[in-house]
Amino acid sequence: MRQLQPLWNVWKARGGRLLIGLVLAELSVCAAFLLMGQTGSRLGLIAIGGVVAFGILRFAGAARIILRYLERLATHDATFRVLADIRLWFYRNLAKGAAAGLGFRRSGDLLSRLVADVQSLDSLYLRILVPLATALFSLPIVIWVCLKGSLLLALSIGVIFCLVAFALPALMAKLSYRWGPELQQAQADMNNQALDLVGGMRELRIFGQEDAAAERFLAAEEAFYTVQRRQGQAMAHIHAISLLLTRLGIILALAGCAGVFFPEEQAVMGITILFVVMTALDSIVDLPRAGLLFGRIRHAAERVVDATVMPEGTPAEGTAPAPAGHEIEGRDVTFGWTPEKPVLQNVNFRLRAGERAALVGPSGAGKSSLAALLLKVVAPQEGSITLGGQDMASIQTEALREQVAWLSQASHLFDDTIRSNLLLGREGFSDKALWAALEQAQIADFVRSLPAGLDSWIGENGSHISGGQGRRIALARVLLSEAPVLILDEPGTGLDLETERAFLATLNQLDRSRTILLITHRLTGVEQLDHLWTLHEGRLKSQPL
Amino acid sequence: MENFYSVCFSFPRFLCICLPMKADKKMLKGWVRQQNGANRPATMCMALIGMCNVLAGMVLVWSLASILAGLLAGGGRLDARWLGIFILMSVVRVILGYVQEHLAVSSGELARKRLRRELLSRFFAQGPALLRHQHSAALASLLTDRIEALEGYFARWLPASALWVVAQWSVVLVVFWQNHRAGLILGGCCLSLPFFQAVFGIATAIASRRQLLALNRLQVRFLDRIRGIATIVLSGNAEKDAQGLGQAADELRQRTMKVLRLAFLTSASTDVAMIVALVWIVIDQRHGLMHGGSVAQTTSILFAVLMVPEAFAPFRALSAAYQDRAQITSSGEAIQKLPTLPEMAAGTSADQPRAERTARGIELDVQGVSYQWVKDRPLALDDVSFQLKAGDVALLTGPSGAGKSTLIEMLLGFIRPLEGSIRLGGVDLQALGPAEITQQISWIGQKPVIFAGTLRENIMFAAPEASEKQLQAALEASSITGYLPLLPDGLETRLGEGGFGLSGGQAQRIAIARAFLKDAPLLIMDEPTAHLDPMTEQDILMSLRGLLKGRTALISTHSPQFHNIGETVRLTMETGRLTEQETLA
CATH class of the missing domain: 3.40.50.300 (P-loop containing nucleotide triphosphate hydrolases)
Known part of the structure; x- marks a missing residue:
């Protein structure tokens, strides 16, 4: 449970509101007890011919209705606040540590799964914490009511209540936590088979393997359901046990009415106790399901918290502002994503301001990896890299990234307008500046031809436009930034040769105030370069132009 | 979020009349109806067991009422016969609930398997050209997650919606049969449910549908931002973007709470109907019992009171399953969005000419x-x-x-x-x-x-x-x-x-x-x-x-x-x- 500490800290900030929600929920349950208790006692009194007043009954009914309404409002308001907090907390932490590194690995699916995990945390308060806390506070009230009858009755009802409200849910939570990995594995297997089947449809058709792939997928589905069914059965058993226990509680209270626990003359009180016990037990009978949910959420929470932990080797934050000069120099740089397997060994390079270099x-x-080093996503294990004569390790990370703009193969296009995709939250750019960047990226004509122009929606990951157009918009985004150093990592991915050539030719026309490092697996012949570097087996070599 | 969805529940039939229907909506409805039809035997089986459970509940409550009436009459002895019936019925209800849960699990599983096979054969019939129209990841998630999300619809919503009217009104009728006045009160309160739903429901349902859309959009935006987080971080804009995200979430909360204030009135109206029925029956029946009524009378009153929660339980089950109903619409829409390509004919006869x-x-x-x-x-x-x-x-x-x-x-x-x-x-x-x-x-x-x-x-x-x-x-x-x-x-x-x-x-x-x-x-x-x-x-x-x-x-x-x-x-x-x-x- 210790792993969930960071989440509790997020919750603490909203402690007041969460508490108000809990108090209202408890008061509303108390009103229900009063209502049913009064119903029982009034009926009993009428039946034995007593004089009866209905004031409290009416009050309890009205209170129950109003409190329930207020409870819903308060708990939902608190939930929405926490929900936004948790998302922001997750976003900020991911941005601080892991995110930059993720840009250099394939991780879209992993992130989607994490987002689903964050979403599953939403039900922690409404569906687990509120019912559990209400049960906890209801327990003394129920025992107090039963004590009016007899100690023995109170004790036995208390035991049953604890079993149903706490022991069974705890057992369920433990079981579902233990099952989590197995179920997740089975589901992941099924998802992988589905991805293989759909993504490999061409191969499957050409090699006549469609039926075989379908069979494999359906087998994975069956395996998943086998695991799921086993858990469903356990759940059904535990639910049946909790139902049986609550019936036992009602029978005990009934026995109380019949004079087993206290003198039978107190029949009216007996009925009151019976009605309250029935209400209380009914309100907790579904708690084992909350336990099941909790087991699942624990796994989700652990994954979420793990993801926000800074990975080892994240460079320390510097303090110095960005230097005025832009010359980049690497001295004896050695780096590997795992120290045992260095990908760069004693690499030396120098790129003066305004120069163009290609790394092939x-x-x-x-x-x-070299791009990651220049963006301070990682730090070299040996040697150093300087920007304008200042060691990158000592420069503030955000300030450094304002100087070095990056276009990667994985540059993300957001499900938003072209304008927002260019700006990415930056302010103070005129439309003219936007058009100039689009012009440079050779996509302005296309954007102009769209009915909504800059405000055209480009769809999820740019699905409304072609791959080449998307790459150009991503490039325009980079060109828009005033960063004096541009790193272009395989800008030709997804473009045909002619388009790629035209695109690289535009780079030649950029003014000489910008330094460009082009990273590519092959040159097209149109690049105008000051340096040509090749990288082979960790060694950087300068080639004649 | 269960409550949020369930408060949005209001009579879908009213909505159908109020909102203009587009052609694709009609197609979606047709598809949903087809799914319901394919699942009908299982749904009916579960609804039948649910009905048995309601009937067992009536016997159970009657035995409880009889025991209590006997005790109040001063006999002081627990009627062993009624106690036996009470215990028996308690066990019967637990068993019925257990069977129902098993059926729900297997019916949800069967429905999902059937849908998957349908989709698979559709994928293969249309062939790899599908990949030209839709991303493979979207198709794969349709085949897995989207169908997985339909479990609740088949396992809970369908039986609950088939059962609730019959179950509620059979309880009302039985109460009426035993105790006319109480039956009329209970029936009146049950009748008010659709009325309240119509008054508060339509306005909030339309508003909350928009709200749900906004909520959905925020979720999508969050997912999109997280997927592209490296792009944002490496452009040095993470904090500004985080603030934007926080603002959007807060605006959404404020607008949502405005809708919820009204929407919770709908669910409060269910509480009102039930509590009014309860209090009214208690107060009304004092005349029948004043100065000591017969055991039979006491029994009928206790029965009527104890049946009130039973009368509203089916409706509550329906509201609780409302979020499951929302799933079929979104999954159905995703399936409708699949392009309809001409299906390739399967292999033809063996005596065709062979390519040389x-x-x-x-x-x-x-x-x-x-x-x-x-x-x-x-x-x-x-x-x-x-x-x-x-x-x-x-x-x-x-x-x-x-x-x-x-x-x-x-x-x-x-x-x-x-x-x-x-x-x-x-x-x-x-x-x-x-x-x-x-x-x-x-x-x-x-x-x-x-x-x-x-x-x-x-x-x-x-x-x-x-x-x-x-x-x-x-x-x-x-x-x-x-x-x-x-x-x-x-x-x-x-x-x-x-x-x-x-x-x-x-x-x-x-x-x-x-x-x-x-x-x-x-x-x-x-x-x-x-x-x-x-x-x-x-x-x-x-x-x-x-x-x-x-x-x-x-x-x-x-x-x-x-x-x-x-x-x-x-x-x-x-x-x-x-x-x-x-x-x-």
Whole structure:
């Protein structure tokens, strides 16, 4: 449970509101007890011919209705606040540590899964904490009512109440926590089979393997349901046990009425106790299900908290502001994502302000690692990199990234307008500046042809536009930034040769105030370069132009 | 969020009258109705057990009322007969609930399995052309998550909606039969439910539907932001964006709470109806009992009071399952959004003409084919004609968007020409089923899909009956033998998701090995080296040369390195047309 500490800290900030929700929920349950208790005692009194007043009954009814309404409002308001807090907390932490590194690995699916995990935390308060806390506070009230009859009755009802409200849910939570990995594995297997089947549809058709793939997928589905069914059965058993226990409680209270626990003359009181016990037990009978949910949420919470932990090797935050000069120099840089397997060994390079360099090498040679070093996503294990003569390690990370703009193969296009995709939250850019960037990226004509122009929606990951157009918008975004250093990591991905050439030719026309590092697996011949570097087996070599 | 959804519940039928219905909505409704129909036996079975449970509840409550009435009358003795019935009925209800839960689990499972099989056959009938219209990840999530989310709809919502009216009114009738006045009060309160729902419900349902949409949009925005978080962080804008996200969430909360204030009135009205029924019956019945009523009278009053929660329970179950109902709409919409492509006919009869293969390959004759992906858009292929003799190697070039990929998908039989015809080895492709077409063709794309499985499985699936000797030959011809020693478990190394990662060149060699193993007379390649660096490209070209021997080939490529691979024909395409056609000596 200790792993969930960071989440509790987020919750603490909203402690007041969460508490008000809990108090209202408890008061509303008390009103229900009063209402049913009064119903029982009034009926009993009428039946034995007593004089009866209905004031409290009416009051309890009205109170129950109003309190229930207020409770719903308060708990939902608190939930919405916490919900936003948790998302922001997650976003900020991910941004601080893991996010930059994720840009250099394939991780879209992982992140989607994490977002689903964050969403599952939403029910923690409404569906687990509120019912559990109400049960906890109801217990003394129920025992107090039963004590008016007899100690023995109070004790036995108390035991049953604790079993149903706490022991069974705890057992369920433990079981579902233990089952979590197995179920998740089965589901992941099924999802992978589905991805293989759909993504590999061409291969499957051409090699006549469609039926075989369908069979494999359906087998994975069956395996998933086998696990799920086993858990469903356990759940049904535990639910049946909790139902039986509550019936036992009602029978005990009934026995009380019949004079087993206290003198039978107190029949009216007996009925009151019976009605209250029935209400109380009915309100907790579904708690084992909350236990099941809790087991699942614990796994989700652990994954979420794990994701926000800073990965090892994240460079420390510097203090110095960005220097005025933009010359980049690497001295004896050695780096590997795992220290035992360095991808760069004793690499030396120098890129003066305004120069253009291309770094060429086969995939996996460490080209992107160099980009990660220049963006201070990672730090070299040996050697140093300086910007304007200042060691990058000492420069503030955000300030550094304002100087170095990056276009990667994985640059994300947001499900938003072209304008927002260019700005990414930055302010103070005129439409003219936007158009100039689009012009430079050679996409202005296309944007102009759209009916909504800059305000056209480009869809999820740019699905409304072609891959090449998307790359150009991502480039325009980079060109819009005033960063003096541009790192372009495989800008030709997804473009055909002609388009790629035209695109690279536009880079030649950029003014010489910007330094450009082009990372690519092959040159097209149109690049105008000051340096050509190749990277092979961790060594950087300067090639004649 | 359960409550949030359940408060949005209001009579869907009212809404249907109020809101104008579009054609796609009608289709969606038709699809939902079809799903309901397919699940009817299971739904009815569960509803029947639910009804038995309600009846058992009546007997149970009657026995309890009788016991209490007896005690109040002063006898002081517990009536053993009624107590026995009470205990028996308690156990019966637990058992019925248990059976119902089992049924719900299995019915939800069956429905999901049925839907998956339907989708699978639809995917396969429409073929790989589907991938042109929708991203594979979206299709895969439709097949898994979207269908998974429907469990509650089949397991809970359908039985609850089939049961609630009958269950509620049979309780009211039984109470009325035992105690007229109480029955009338209870019936009146139950009648007020639809009335309240109509008054508060329609306004809030419309507003909350919009709200739900906004909530959904925020979730989507959050997901989108997280997926692209590296892009934001590395542009130095993370904090500004976080503030924007926080603001949007807060605005949404304020607007949502405004709607909820009204929406909770709808659920409060259910509370009002139930509590008024309870209090009213108690107060009203004092006249019947004043100065000591008979045991029978007391029993009927206690019965009426204790039945009040039972009368409202079915309606509550329905409200609790409301969020499950929302799922079917969103999943249904996603399924409706699937493009409706013409389905390919399954394989035709056995006595059809066989495509004729020679030792040098197979003849390919394309005559005036045209194709259009989307109506009102320019033709993707416009009157394209060319001929390849057996053994010809054609290089196909042209800018992206010129129609090269469309032509290739047509040759592979994924789509059918709108006009014109294609003859393979003298046989019209139209006459062949997809399976017969692909028997004659091997294909190498830009990036092969590596399936989760061993390297051996990934190659052998091209020809499951191939011998070990043939496999070795394919491994050598594709130069996989070059990197085989580097793999941890050789041929048995696990690849794909979670397995050993191969480089682009290594993966492409698997595609080549598959083509060798399949040994089809026509070879089609779609930019096979687009993702490779020049050195790897050279190596791959060496292997491809071997593959070309004795085959007819069509190679689409941008790379100048392909010249001199031994091509005999050069084709150039532009905006859907074949602009150049050059036969080399």
